[in-house]
Amino acid sequence: MLNNNAIDARWMDAAARLALRGRPVSSPNPSVGCILVKDGQVLARGWTQAGGRPHAEAHALAALEPGAARGATAYVTLEPCAHMSERGPACAELLADAQPKRVVIGALDPDPRTAGKGVSLLQKSGIEVEVLDNERARKSLAGYFARADFGRPHVTLKLAMSLDGCIALADGTSQWITGETARAHVHSRRALADAILVGGGTWRADTPRLDVRLPGLEERSPRKVLLSRNEAPDGIEVIRSPHDVSKLDGLQYLYVEGGAGVAASFLEADLVDRIEVYRAPIIIGDGLRALSGLGIGNLPSAHDRWVMAEACQLGSDTFTAYQRRR
Ligand SMILES: NC(=O)c1ccc[n+]([C@@H]2O[C@H](COP(=O)([O-])OP(=O)(O)OC[C@H]3O[C@@H](n4cnc5c(N)ncnc54)[C@H](OP(=O)(O)O)[C@@H]3O)[C@@H](O)[C@H]2O)c1
Incomplete structure (x- = not known):
């Protein structure tokens, strides 16, 4: 029997593997993976689409009927974005509207437009947030972090x-x-x-x-x-x-x-x-x-x-x- 931490790590691994589907066509955006899970069952999966939009969370939520994500856990390899863009909504807002019970994040986003703001936006809307700093999630974002850390x-x-x-x-x-x-x-x-x-x-x-x-x-x-x-x-x-x-x-x-x-x-x-x-x-x-x-x-x-x-x-x-x- 897996404990809760091991269950989270396993779903995060799956989300990181999913993220590979968007590499490298998501450029210049990072390729992110998202899996929505309820009662141990996958409700929806998403990954960053070609050209960088829709983002993984938007892609996954678009596959669900309104209200279907309520009470679920969303596993996302990178902190959901907190900034509005002409090309699409902020994923933290989308998740706040969809009201999963928990959002589990593989790595925080170093982009100053999001860094920590995605987490607080989710928390303010009553969603439980966990940041894992997961190795596989970070590896799946290696190109994004190399740009952020080393330019x-x-x-x-x-x-x-x-x-x-x-x-x-x-x-x-x-x-x-x-x-x-x-x-x-x-x-x-x-x-x-x-x-x-x-x-x-x-x-x-x-x-x-x-x-x-x-x-x-x-x-x-x-x-x-x-x-x-x-x-x-x-x-x-x-x-x-x-x-x-x-x-x-x-x-x-x-x-x-x-x-x-x-x-x-x-x-x-x-x-x-x-x-x-x-x-x-x-x-x-x-x-x-x-x-x-x-x-x-x-x-x-x-x-x-x-x-x-x-x-x-x-x-x-x-x-x-x-x-x-x-
Ligand atoms: N088995 C494999 O995996 C594999 C893969 C690739 C190639 N190869 C083989 O490797 C051989 C070629 O190797 P090589 O060592 O002769 O050549 P190379 O590594 O392909 O190219 C060396 C050239 O790269 C440029 N260069 C290297 N360092 C530089 C630097 N710091 N700043 C600016 N330019 C720099 C210079 O180009 P310029 O001279 O144009 O200025 C230099 O002459 C070929 O036989 C090829 O078939 C094997």
Whole structure:
């Protein structure tokens, strides 16, 4: 039998998974998940829609008859917004009208238009409010919090490498190191990003298409960004330094696909929040190393920076994701 805290955490997990449906199409708004529950049954579910509206709470409440949410519990990954907008009502007001018994919030909203005001508006209307500071909810909002905390998007670095840590042969050939399943997985990860970035070296070696080639997800191909000190090719945005990612408008999630020079530059600048490693069961030997020139002078400083977040097998390859400890 689960206690009440465990029940809340379980529904919040479900709301955070739901929020993934809006990533990244909800940009520039955060992708939020909302589940309305009564007597252990789901009444309605909502997530932030493409373009950022309707918000998750409005989406969920729209599925119900008037009065149906009375007495329910609303699980929302982010504090309901307290500000009116030309594009829609304040979600805290909508919930106040719908009168659930409780609203359980995964994380407070750092946006000054809402910060704490969503909570007090709900409380003033007699609704019980609980703020969990839930890890899964915060993770599902990683891009939004990266913008709020660091003024830049959340950055994922992808590396597809051999067992011995090479991302290409010595002559630069890198197609293909991993198998079909791992490559399809990469495309599913691209579909969760607002933009993909590669370096000038990869552009000159491979001219990659940087699109999503999974049936049904083709229109989820992200913006393309090049890190280079050289002239920009047509159809791709160029930044001159890893720190310029903060200048890329409206971006919450950036997926960095290498190569080695770019990976090292982003890590050196401490701009990587997550590393996703695809490792193929091949040995290359004298190939291009995944990373170079990081200048790590002592082992203690290399420890405690990364924690494993996810791992699975993809065909004959493995996938492991690591989260930066901050
Ligand atoms: N297996 C994989 O996952 C994978 C993924 C991608 C690529 N690759 C392979 O990796 C190889 C390319 O790697 P690479 O190391 O030669 O090239 P790269 O990392 O793609 O690009 C290096 C270039 O990026 C730009 N750059 C890097 N740091 C910068 C900084 N701090 N400021 C401004 N610009 C910066 C410069 O571009 P400019 O020279 O234009 O100024 C630099 O020459 C290719 O063989 C490719 O096939 C493998």
